[in-house]
Structure formats: structure tokens, C-alpha cells
Amino acid sequence: MDVDDLTGQGLLQVLATLANPHRLRVVAALAGERNYVSRLARSLGISRALLQVHLRKLEAAGLVSATIEVSEDGKAMKFYEVTPFALHLTPEVIADAARTLGPESELEAGAR
Amino acid sequence: MDVDDLTGQGLLQVLATLANPHRLRVVAALAGERNYVSRLARSLGISRALLQVHLRKLEAAGLVSATIEVSEDGKAMKFYEVTPFALHLTPEVIADAARTLGPESELEAGAR
DNA sequence: GGCACCTGCTAGATTTCTTTTGCATGTGCT
DNA sequence: AGCACATGCAAAAGAAATCTAGCAGGTGCC
Numbered sequence: 001m002d003v004d005d006l007t008g009q010g011l012l013q014v015l016a017t018l019a020n021p022h023r024l025r026v027v028a029a030l031a032g033e034r035n036y037v038s039r040l041a042r043s044l045g046i047s048r049a050l051l052q053v054h055l056r057k058l059e060a061a062g063l064v065s066a067t068i069e070v071s072e073d074g075k076a077m078k079f080y081e082v083t084p085f086a087l088h089l090t091p092e093v094i095a096d097a098a099r100t101l102g103p104e105s106e107l108e109a110g111a112r
Numbered sequence: 113m114d115v116d117d118l119t120g121q122g123l124l125q126v127l128a129t130l131a132n133p134h135r136l137r138v139v140a141a142l143a144g145e146r147n148y149v150s151r152l153a154r155s156l157g158i159s160r161a162l163l164q165v166h167l168r169k170l171e172a173a174g175l176v177s178a179t180i181e182v183s184e185d186g187k188a189m190k191f192y193e194v195t196p197f198a199l200h201l202t203p204e205v206i207a208d209a210a211r212t213l214g215p216e217s218e219l220e221a222g223a224r
Numbered sequence: 225g226g227c228a229c230c231t232g233c234t235a236g237a238t239t240t241c242t243t244t245t246g247c248a249t250g251t252g253c254t
Numbered sequence: 255a256g257c258a259c260a261t262g263c264a265a266a267a268g269a270a271a272t273c274t275a276g277c278a279g280g281t282g283c284c
Contacts, residue, residue, distance in 0.1 A: 012133060018201070019127035020272090021213055024120070028210030031203035038230065050273060052232075068231095074281050075230045082203045089130070089199035091143035098140030101133055132242085150260060162243060164262075180261095186251050187260050 008101030011094075014087065017061035022046065023054045027082055030064060034081035055080060120213030123206075126199065129173040134158065135166045139194055142176060146193035167192060 006014065017023060025044055029035065035043070041051040058064045059080075067079045118126065129135060137156055141147065149167070153160040170176045171192075179191050 008133075008136070012131065012136065015127055015131035016271095018206075019124065019131045021120075021124060022272095024124065024206055024213060025210050027203055028207040031207040036230085047274075048231090049233085049275080053272080071230085073229090073283090076280075077230060084203065085201070087199070087201040089197070089201065091139055091194045091196065094130075094136055095140040095143040098137050101136065134242090148260080159244075160261090161245080161263090165242080182251095183260085185253090188250075189260065 006097060008097045008099070011097045012101070013061050014063065017057050017063060020054070022050070023058055026051070026054055026058060027063060030080055030082040034079050036077040036079050038077075040080070118209060120209045120211070123209045124213070125173050126175065129169050129175060132166070134162070135170055138163070138166055138170060139175060142192055142194040146191050148189040148191050150189075152192070 018027070022044070026040070029040060029043060037051060037055070038048055041048040044051065055064065055066075059066060062083055063085060064080050064082050067081075068076060069079055070076050130139070134156075138152070141152060141156060147155070149163060150160055153163040156163065167176065167178075171178060174195055175197060176192050176194050179193075180188060181191055182188050
């Protein structure tokens with residue numbers, strides 16, 4: 001997945017989503033191996049409820065994806081894995097994305 | 113400036129700083145031309161006080177830098193300009209940075 | 225049945241971020 | 255002196271993100 005072509009809103013969402021220690025750790029953990037909620041929660045040392053909240057945001061931003069699988073012993077488990085993304089951030093890229101953010105820039109040329 | 117070699121904390125700060133529409137616009141505006149506070153505020157259509165707050169955060173994250181200059185007519189003006197940064201974000205990079213974030217990862221191998 | 229796992233949700237308390245408002249200081253020009 | 259424009263800071267209000275605690279449902283095994 002190439003996050004380069006993102007609308008301002010999209011970029012903003014990705015940044016906001018990544019700007020959190022827990023979510024950063026989640027991405028890091030999933031980068032190593034896919035995992036299911038409960039196990040991942042234990043592994044990270046946080047509550048399942050909290051992890052779910054963060055996973056929802058990560059999924060909403062398109063950074064991770066989930067798949068439901070039934071284990072041999074019949075338990076339904078939700079596996080998460082990272083979306084292979086690549087974000088190249090530079091002032092120029094931001095300048096581009098900013099155009100598709102919101103107005104406010106219309107007057108730019110006006111202020112002298 | 114290469115933001116690739118950032119400590120987890122540093123990466124987190126950069127992300128949190130960029131995750132805001134106003135600050136994104138500021139970076140975008142400064143990417144085009146350096147500018148001084150009052151003029152930039154007018155250009156973006158926001159109050160000077162608000163802009164100052166955002167500029168402080170951007171500066172704290174090392175994304176912009178300021179220089180005080182005295183104009184011909186004696187007015188002291190504070191010019192800001194973007195730091196030419198380059199951030200390449202991928203799950204792997206995050207996995208790396210996450211190690212220098214905080215503990216919590218010590219048990220990773222333990223949970224089975 | 226009772227226990228160990230798996231999943232899901234949300235109301236409410238907290239904390240943190242964002243924005244406004246108001247006051248202060250300084251220079252130059254009329 | 256009065257006005258225009260530059261800077262700076264901070265308290266208080268408002269808005270948003272975060273985390274906890276509690277409840278819900280399901281399967282398999284002893």
C-alpha cells in the first residue's frame with residue numbers, strides 16, 4: 001500500500017493514529033507476526049478492552065486488517081496483521097497534501 | 113535533517129506534532145517561503161496567539177526553526193522556516209523505533 | 225455446573241489538547 | 255499623544271482523546 005497519494009484528511013488520520021505509544025507498539029508487534037486480540041493484549045501488557053479501541057483506530061486508518069478464524073478447538077479468533085504501508089514525509093509532500101485539506105489557503109496569495 | 117534515526121520518543125513527538133490540520137498547513141506554508149508570525153497568521157486566517165502555540169510545538173519537535181531579524185524600519189520580526197526533514201515510515205521502521213519507546217516489550221517473548 | 229478461553233460493547237471518569245481572551249512591551253510615523 | 259504593526263505570555267473555557275470497569279455472548283473440557 002502506498003500512502004503517498006493520500007488526501008489531506010487521510011494523511012491527517014494516519015498521523016493521528018500513529019501518534020500514540022500503544023498503537024505504535026501494536027504496529028511494531030504485528031510487523032513481526034500476525035496475532036489475535038487476547039494474545040496480543042497479553043503480549044503488550046495492556047487490557048483487552050484498551051487494545052480493541054486502538055485496533056479499531058488502526059483499522060479505520062487502514063494500517064492493519066483483521067480476519068476471523070476458527071481455531072481447531074472451535075474458538076473464534078480475530079487475527080490482525082499490518083498493512084504493508086510506506087509513508088514518505090517531507091515538507092513538500094505535506095505542502096501537496098495540505099491543498100486537499102480544507103480551505104483557508106485561498107487567501108494565501110492575498111496577505112501581503 | 114534525517115528523521116530516520118529517531119528514538120521512539122522522538123518519532124512519537126514528530127507524529128503527534130504533525131497530526132493537526134493547523135500545523136500541517138503551517139508546514140505547508142513555510143515549505144513555500146519563510147515568513148514571520150503576524151504575516152503568516154494573516155495568510156492562514158488564524159489568530160496570532162493560536163499560531164504561536166502551534167509554532168512552539170513545531171519548533172519543539174524540530175520541524176521548524178526561528179530567527180529574529182530587525183526590518184529596515186526597526187521592527188523586530190521573528191522569521192520561521194521549515195527544517196528540511198525526511199521521514200520514511202513503514203511497519204519495519206516503526207518496529208525499530210518501538211524498541212526505544214518504553215518497556216512493556218520485555219514480556220513479548222513470554223506470552224504464549 | 226464451573227472454569228478457562230475466545231469475542232464484543234459502552235458509560236463514565238480522566239487526562240490532554242486546542243482555542244479564546246486579555247494584557248504587556250517595543251518601534252516608527254503623523 | 256495616538257495609531258499601526260511587531261512580539262510575547264498565560265489563564266480559563268471548550269473539545270477531544272484515553273483508559274477503566276463492568277457487562278454481554280460463545281465454545282470446549284473436567
